[in-house]
Amino acid sequence: MNESPPPAGSPPVETRLVYAHGLAALITLLISVGFGVLASIELLIPDLAGGHGAWLSWGRLRYDHTQGIMLGWLGNAFFAFLYHAVPILTGRSVTSARLGQWMFGLWNFAVVAPGWVLVLAGFSQPLEWAEFPLVIDVFVVLALVLAIVQFLPPFFSRGLEDLYVSSWYIIGGLVFTLLAYPMGNFVPELIPGARGAAFSGLWIHDAIGLFVTPLALAILYFVIPAATRRPIFSHFLSMLGFWLLFFLYPLNGTHHYIFSVIPMSAQIGAITASTLLGVDVVLVVANLLLSLRGAGWFPRDVALRFVSTGTVFYLIVSIQGSVQAQMAVNQSVHFSDWVVGHSHLAMLGFASFSAAGGLIHVWQRIPWARYNPMMLGWSYWLLAAGVVVMVSDLTVAGLAEARLWQTSAPWIESVRAAQPFWLIRTLTFVPIGAGFVTLLIGLTTGDRGGGLLAIRDTVGLEPIKEIAPVFSEPL
Amino acid sequence: MKRLLRMSYLVGGVAGLGFFAMSVLLLGVWPGRVLEQQIRGTSPDHPLALTASEKRGRTVYAREGCAYCHTQQIRYLPGDVARFGAATLAWETIFDYPHLWGTRRIGPDLSREGSVRSADWQLSHLYAPRALVADSVMPAFSWLFDGAPDRPRQDAQDLLAYLETLGRDRALAGPEGEARARAACNCSDDEKRFGFGSPVLNASPSMARRQGDYPKLSSSGDLTRGQQLYSRDCGGCHGISGQGNGPGAAGLHPRPENLSEHEYTLDRLASSLWNGSVGTAMPAWRDLPVQDLSALAQIVRGFHAAQPEPTLPQDVLALGSRVYAAHCAQCHGENGAGDGSAAGQFPIAPTNFRTQRPSLAASLRALRNGVEGTPMAPWTSQLSEAELSAAAYFVRGFFQGAN
Structure with missing residues (x-):
């Protein structure tokens, strides 16, 4: 790599787009969490909406919760990160700031906001991670095409030069998602029943595995060296991890339908891929954690702290995923709250901690952005506590439900047994909601340029403009 | 090789496009073809599409x-x-x-x-x-x-x-x-x-069925447990004191039975609890253990307050018998067992008076007003007041005794 260092002095980052997407991410996050907590309260007080509340009924809130988290919160946070990272990784600007404004408008005002309203008004599709109605899907696909136009040319214009690991995840993730999204959102409308479910299963996993995971990993691989000022532990492990992940993740989909009518060989293939994926994640996480050595479990730089905890959550959730894909485990915990706990560990633990870490990291580097380190410190501890309690609670709830389903007890017994766990789950809204509010406050109050000061405080170094060298160690 | 694997074109082409195509072929298209073949072989010729x-x-x-x-x-x-x-x-x-x-x-x-x-x-x-x-x-x-x-x-x-x-x-x-x-x-x-290989296509323990074996209930049961179960599982329709006026009763046709107006044999309750009541909203409760059902039966039988039975003149009973034979037996059966020749044609089984005795008031009310939501029609236009009363008395005589 020494033969092709990025040009000295990275091109300017479009900080206004970083800021706009960052703010949109935090606002859509709070709204999505609101949908989630309302839905969770309705499991405790089912008549909360008074029976007249079509717009606030459980099913519609549930649809908006996950779509808002994936597209609103994570989508915007990823875009904010890309506007910062792509110029630094490639030494080239993104395609067009004007295009960026259009994409921002499209994503938030043609996808997320109208998607939410349409779902509440009763226009949706009953497919997991694809609940926004078809008309919205058209705009998502358009936005994904524009994202490729915006972010990938800087990578490709570098020709045959090799790229840092974050770049691979960005390229792979964006290309894959553009292809996978229509497959999950359109194909089951055209191919019925069990055959459509096979495609649906693929998308359920691709949404997490090939959209959220690669971009979250791009953040982890970016923030860790940038914040510690040390190259990643092993570029070889990074490469091994990347290729195995992109090979194995797409083959996981059918594990959402184990013991279904889908051919057993496809199920067994997916279970095998799920098992191997756990092994691969151990490689990836080992590489990341070894890169973090010396920083401590709770680094002083709060961006790094979020990111390093996100890495640990990634390890736990992936191993859990490998375990629950095994037939012996899956047959009892499938359909239960265990899985709800698993998805919160993935989206709220791994993905949201990575996205929050990435957002804080890029915020620190916007000279005019306000930054309140105390609030961000609170945010970290509140969220960490909330996630751990919530996921443990739902996991135990799932085991309790699974046990009752194995007996001849009436079905309603499992609903009764879940009630205390659901109450605790709802109560975890207090730390989690407060954690996200303090995250928003932390990034909108405090001194302008406070982030730069915080870096100097925590790392003890002047923030260097040119940090690209940490991304370009020879293999 | 290492350098190649880090190239943007290879990453985009192989990881992004290639592995996507591979997963769709292996886990989407191929299973779809197997399923299609399966469907062709196993589907009935003309499954009913949705209206x-x-x-x-x-x-x-x-x-x-x-x-x-x-x-x-x-x-x-x-x-x-x-x-x-x-x-x-x-x-x-x-x-x-x-x-x-x-x-x-x-x-x-x-x-x-x-x-x-x-x-x-x-x-x-x-x-x-x-x-x-x-x-x-x-x-x-x-x-x-x-x-x-x-x-x-x-x-x-x-x-x-x-x-x-x-x-x-x-x-x-x-x-x-x-x-x-x-x-x-x-x-x-x-x-x-x-x-x-499932013994039944539909194993739901709530599905009502016209007939079927039912367990023998015990005539003693834990009343506290029974009360708890009754208010949780039954009170919604039958009402807390069994008068058929629970909050869920309003939309049900026929209305839930007023349990306090009937005497039941233990087997009658066992059959209703175990098999439900076809044609009505009464589901089966085959997912409750037998001792719970026994406890419930105790509670239900407790709603009926025993009253002294009036002794009737022979001529009233004779009139009742004639009316019954002429108008009721086709459905309710010659011996009141609900097994008349027409009984099989109805979606709801006619009352079996041998296992269930309505109070006089309930019996008269059914004859005068019919039972809404069932084939039982009002008889006031065809029978005189004396005939109605006589028939109401008469059907109560079929009861075989509570045990």
Whole structure:
């Protein structure tokens, strides 16, 4: 790599787009969490909406919760990160700031906001991670095409030069998602029943595995060296991890339908891929954690702290995923709250901690952005506590439900047994909601340029403009 | 090689495009072809497609997120088959654009729901779930109604129509269809065992059936437990003191029985609890242990306050007997056992007076007003007041005694 260092002095980052997407991410996050907590309260007080509340009924809130988290919160946070990272990784600007404004408008005002309203008004599709109605899907696909136009040319214009690991995840993730999204959102409308479910299963996993995971990993691989000022532990492990992940993740989909009518060989293939994926994640996480050595479990730089905890959550959730894909485990915990706990560990633990870490990291580097380190410190501890309690609670709830389903007890017994766990789950809204509010406050109050000061405080170094060298160690 | 693997073109082309194509082929297209073949071999020749109303109902089901708490997929596992019935075959979902399999079960699987509950139960339950199932967490879909459970709007009617299709095609395929599908199914022994080997297509413990064995209940039972079960599982319809006036009763036709106006034999209660009551909203309770059912029977029998029986002049009984033979026996049977020659034609079985004795007032009321929601019509235009009273007295004589 020494033969092709990025040009000295990275091109300017479009900080206004970083800021706009960052703010949109935090606002859509709070709204999505609101949908989630309302839905969770309705499991405790089912008549909360008074029976007249079509717009606030459980099913519609549930649809908006996950779509808002994936597209609103994570989508915007990823875009904010890309506007910062792509110029630094490639030494080239993104395609067009004007295009960026259009994409921002499209994503938030043609996808997320109208998607939410349409779902509440009763226009949706009953497919997991694809609940926004078809008309919205058209705009998502358009936005994904524009994202490729915006972010990938800087990578490709570098020709045959090799790229840092974050770049691979960005390229792979964006290309894959553009292809996978229509497959999950359109194909089951055209191919019925069990055959459509096979495609649906693929998308359920691709949404997490090939959209959220690669971009979250791009953040982890970016923030860790940038914040510690040390190259990643092993570029070889990074490469091994990347290729195995992109090979194995797409083959996981059918594990959402184990013991279904889908051919057993496809199920067994997916279970095998799920098992191997756990092994691969151990490689990836080992590489990341070894890169973090010396920083401590709770680094002083709060961006790094979020990111390093996100890495640990990634390890736990992936191993859990490998375990629950095994037939012996899956047959009892499938359909239960265990899985709800698993998805919160993935989206709220791994993905949201990575996205929050990435957002804080890029915020620190916007000279005019306000930054309140105390609030961000609170945010970290509140969220960490909330996630751990919530996921443990739902996991135990799932085991309790699974046990009752194995007996001849009436079905309603499992609903009764879940009630205390659901109450605790709802109560975890207090730390989690407060954690996200303090995250928003932390990034909108405090001194302008406070982030730069915080870096100097925590790392003890002047923030260097040119940090690209940490991304370009020879293999 | 190492350098090659880090190139943007290779990353975009192989990881992004290539692995996507591979996964779609391996886990989408190929299983789809196997399933298509399976469907061709196992499907009945003419499965019933959804009507326009049923299709609209399916849209309501989809938009309200029903599939996020209720699966429509019975897995190939002993636990699933025991609880819900034969595992779901590929052809059962061929009209589902998109599929509604679901991945979470807060409520039970609904693959075979169509034949489990009566229409009035379904509507009342959609309108106010907790009036019928005390601990349910289902949202109340009252906005699909015009202010009462028996006044469904179009959406609720369509949703009901859709719910009634669940499991219909498989049931219509019948034993011949099952046998043919089993022979044609290119599937493993395990798949055959769970897909076809279930003793019943629909294993729901709530599904009412016209007849069937029922357990012998004990005439003693834990009254505290019984009271607790009654107020939780029965009070919603039958009312806390058994008068048939619970909050769930309003939308049910026929109305839930007023338990305090009847004496029952223990077997009669066992049969009702175990088999439900076909044609009415009374579900079966086969998922409750026998000692719980015994305790419930104790509570139900306790609602009836014993009163001194008047002795009647012979001529009144003779008149009652003549009226009964002329007008009632066709349905209720010569001996009052509810087994008259016409009984089989009705969706609701006529009352068996040998196992259940109405109070005089209840008996008269039924004769005068008929029983709404059942084939029992008012008799005032055909019988004189004396004849009505005599028949009301007479039918009470069939009762075989409480034990």
